[in-house]
Amino acid sequence: MTSLLTAEIAEQPDVLARMLDAQLPRLAEWRTALRAGEIDGLLLVARGSSDNAARYAQYLWSLRTGLPVALATPSLHTVYGGKLNLRGKAVVALSQSGASPDVVAVLAAAREQGVPALAITNAPGSPLAEVATDVLDLAVGEERSVAATKTYTASVLAVALLGVALGDPAEEPGYVADLRGVPAAVAAAVELTTGVDQAAEVLTGPRRGVVVGRGLNLGTAHEAALKLTELTGSLMAPYSPADLMHGPVAALGPEVPVLTFAPDEPASASVLDLALEADRRGSPVLVVGPEHVVGGVRGTRVLLPAASATAAWLTPLTSVVPAQLLAQRVAEARGVDVDHPGGLTKVTRTT
Template identity: 35%
Template sequence: MAADISEQPEVYAGLIDNGMSEISAVAAAIAERRPRSIVFTARGTSDHAALYGAYLSEIRLGIPAGLASPSVVTVFDARPDWKDSLVIAVSQSGGSPDLAAVVKAARESGAMTLAITNNPNSPLAAEAEFHIDVRAGHERAVAATKTYTAELLALFLLFEGIRTGDGKLEGTETGLLSKLPELASDVLTHSTAPDLAGRYRFAERFVTTGRGYAYPTARETALKLMETSYLPSLAFSGADLLHGPLAMADPGVPVLAVVGSGPGGKAMHDVLGRLENQRADIVIVGSYDLQGQTARMATPDIDERIASMLDILPLQQLALHLALQRGENPDAPRGLKKVTETV
């Protein structure tokens, strides 16, 4: 897992240098056909990448987006009408039968279909009309790290390419991406995750939170803590946290709050104030400082779309070091395997 995490700057650089033309061609083809809605299907970690994609779709393109439940097709044998929609399946392995079944049903109903995987020879890639290879290379650990962030970058490139219409990025986005590998390397090098892991070695549960593009980061962090350290971890959007779950906040429940400087981060300020009033143990992830915070895991002050690819890095390291501090093996969590096949 440590090796997989450390390779993410290299994966970013590789996808930008070698995958742009493929993604640009797919984006241009989709833009030409003007889908009226976008539907994602995914499981596990890839579901969180899909949620990030849904935010991109609605914020950047103004196209309604949602996440399909594969069981609608595979368990209940229903066939929704996805005509005029773009159905995107996101999967590291591309090997889960339920996702392939959704793509097959969507294609039969007249939808455009796209698979985003780390395996161009997978059944899912073969089932879809279009495919994007995230080019993350072999991932050693069961817990997904570099494949997740590669999916985020691929989705960013895809949606910004659709937005321009010709698949190419605008100058602002190109400039942001040029800094990404170096920024990722700096975040990993200067992470305070080992120290925080020592502090929270005996924690019994965690809460993670964020809004907008940061919400998928909160959800992915909770999953990593559960699958590597077996720590019950609850992820909430900042808004949902105020609708009841805030009541459980106290000094004994660490809260990992992802807070950037854009609209999503600013929308978290009231949430943080409420948490502070309840004397919660708050760790800020990002560039924002809260007077009552316990600690901050510093990440760059950058556009929230790109921040999602950086904020998760020290949180992956935190999950890794917490598992080691607690005597667990983060590379091989009990009961799990790398490819999960669900129907």
């Protein structure tokens, strides 16, 4: 029987195509909702996979606007009773369920201060949506497998769309053209990525490892680590190359595999340098990316097909697909029920 996870991974191209059809005509509306050109910074609040999409927003939105983009600290609101001055900011909350009380609390505080409070969610009737000034409905449909796949890529696409809305309107046509190619690129990644089975063999034995990405794909590394941890039971730690080299690199060795993400974008150069260092220290190295970028790396290569190529700023949408496939393969090799791993539930409510 086909697992729910398998089906939901395969649904992603259609989900993204529907989302583009619904949201591209609304770019001007989102520009107004976020007060683009009037604000002096943005604040993001999220948990879990949504937090990994928010890491992408930190890089992309700063690149598009030149403004500081920060991740919120919800416990300031829910544990310490702090009152942040959000004047001049736009606050964006990402949550597929819209049910986490701490995420809701931050967005409610933003609305109370009269600043834009946008919710990106798959649940337009959720508590998060109720406190938002505007709601970007992912409209993914029910995601039944515990591990987020289609809601994650939909959230990343929502971030990309808002990145276009936040930037210079004169540049919009080129970015829109890039976006229109995303569904086909993701379909190619789902159907034609190679090397996943070989990489799964490397990761099936060890119970700990490291995942590395940088810049626009730092969130990809965090999402890959989350997927591998929750689906397989291995403890996978995500790092940027710089953070790994500042101390944790001492833990590398033959029993600690290093999974690296090097799509065709500028930050991948330092990821490939880190792969060389990991190999020197004896760690099994796995590298995900297109052959023309990663072909010279020693280790196990998971190759994205040429048909999955996108503009550099959109590579997080395709590079995460091999991570989903790899986590599923390792879990299956260990006999895990991939739709209900580790006693986890679909919705986590944190305070």
